[in-house]
Amino acid sequence: MTDPASSISQPTTVNVDLGERSYPIFIGAGLIDGDELVPFIPSSRAVIVSNTTVAPLYAERLTQALEAAGKRVDLIALPDGEQYKNLETLERIYDFLMEKQADRKTTLIALGGGVIGDITGFAAASFQRGVPFIQVPTTLLAQVDSSVGGKTGVNHPRGKNMIGAFYQPRCVLADTASLDTLPDRELSAGLAEVIKYGLLWDEDFLDWIEANVDALRQRDRGALTEAIRQSCLIKAEIVRQDEREGGIRALLNLGHTFGHAIEAGMGYGRWLHGEAVGAGMCMAADLSHRLELIDAATVKRIETLIASAGLPTRAPAELSTERLRELMDSDKKVEDGRLRLVLLGRLGQARLVDRVDDEAIRATIEATRATA
Template sequence: MLTPVSLAAPQRVDIALGERSYPILIGAGLLDHPASFEAVPKAASALIVTNTTVGPLYTAALQKALTGRFAAIHVLELPDGEAHKDWTTLNRIFDALLGHGCDRKTVLFALGGGVVGDMTGFAAASYMRGVPFVQVPTTLLAQVDSSVGGKTAINHPLGKNMIGAFYQPQMVLCDLATLKTLPPRELSAGLAEVIKYGPIYDMAFFEWIEANLPALRAQEPAALAHAVRRSCEIKAEVVGQDERENGLRAILNFGHTFGHAIESALGYGEWLHGEAVGCGMVMAAQLSQRLGGVDSAFVQRLTTLIEKAGLPVVAPRFGAERYLELMRIDKKSEGGEIRFVVIDKPGSAVMRPAPDAMVREVLAACGAA
């Protein structure tokens, strides 16, 4: 039996980073209640940054919950989608902050998915050299991954998330009720980041996902609550040991080197981030097999789970050289050498280079070349 997650007893996962430590609160209905935000510093003003899809659904509830903590609560709705995660849209946040005369105690609230969270966090890190911000993720992907850990960034035409900063929020509030409005495609994209934690860190969780995938896709509350909680626990453990990705934290990028290349080559937003990561994990598993970390049975097991989650397992066909070119720009590359997160045994991962010839074999096997 899973422990129910409710407003009466929201689950708390702590990110232990010394003076930058903060809580992740997980529960249903948290967004509607002022008590959820008691840890947020009071200030003269707040800015809620959201998008045109999420804003009409949840902005009013968040404004009501924050009333009394701030004298003025401003709202900025950005265009929705990965295609808008750029300088132009980021400047709209700065325009709003400056236009409203916001000071260095102003609190930003990121209400939305990963794109909103990343851009709001980057704006908070940059405005007046750093103002407080709060993550209020409304997608599964953001709740289990992008809202946690302090990575903030925008995209560049030559590479995803290449311009950004490490900047931790004051807190993360995961209201599971917001997942009820999530389209099936977005839910599947989030499941990619849930699945990721199993092969790199926790095979018991991987087995739980295999057994409970139908419940997750049906959005059964107990299953989603457990998936969000365990994913946040794992990420908190990893980030607590390696905040700035100098070693261990890099394993959280399993599938991302291939996936980011897919997003860049297709054009941001053509595939959802989680779709690209799902396909990227298939490719990373194939590479792991060739490097001796897993056998073909495990590769097939992971591929089957990803496909059952509603994610693509065949890569877009851009040719090996285009993939290699894009992956050499990846943040984990050093001196032009592409470094991949690979499974060295089920439940454990490392980062290491691989010969171009081997990567070409993987790309061919996955339909990319």
């Protein structure tokens, strides 16, 4: 594990190895003003898709960097929030592309958080059956998770990410300086996914996170660069082994079946995705303990870390056990009527469990709901 102090302002690159769809993730402060993206834009045209929060902060700088390299750049700024990650917003992107006469070689650049990345990625996957795509994630969550691995999509009123595609970007540019403008709540939401990688894959990394969680919350650039690098390395390795989620990629859903149920039940946008995953990982830990996979002390340690990252450890009181259980069945992880869950075998090692006992699931929901 690199010492935070030694990595300050050193840009680094993680390669995602997917054969002919391989791509680099550039990580470092100030990269948005650089020319790393230029070789990945195959024609003279690019369209930046951003939102009304992020565009005023970074769109002009990114545009200038690309125009300096001779590119024509158009910008569309969408409304900000998970509640806009839907087919209607997707259609606004298509309308914009048609209006600007974008063609099959026009590159779409997602500038923003996970919502912008997911929706822009699906627009790129589907516009004219696929145009080049680049991710410039500006939230910690997007930098460590949603911008890596090629999952794109939008929500359906009845379920999250129900409509989408696997579509890899040409490259990812994670500018750590863009985290300076990130609200505390969103920084914590990103830490949920960082913690997830430690929990499911690498106990050493988990130890490192525990030791550095305060530095991360204080936005120490060295600590953030290291957290992003390690997270991307783990995700890249898992995606390399299983691009289309036939097997171990499903482990990345640790905490997500519970989390998605919380998000859907509360209405998209009220809980941040990372917040729901934080609570969801505590629920997965509780269930893992109930099924005698991990001990009570480990559950406690996980809850403590998640709380120290500024995240909720409990499902919201206003959702009933029945409602949460029902929402879990609408999640994509149901196959042929069976609910599959990612649980913990031990710290640093997640496993897929089929046909989990329904009573145990309900008991976990009961036990992990906040008291009203």
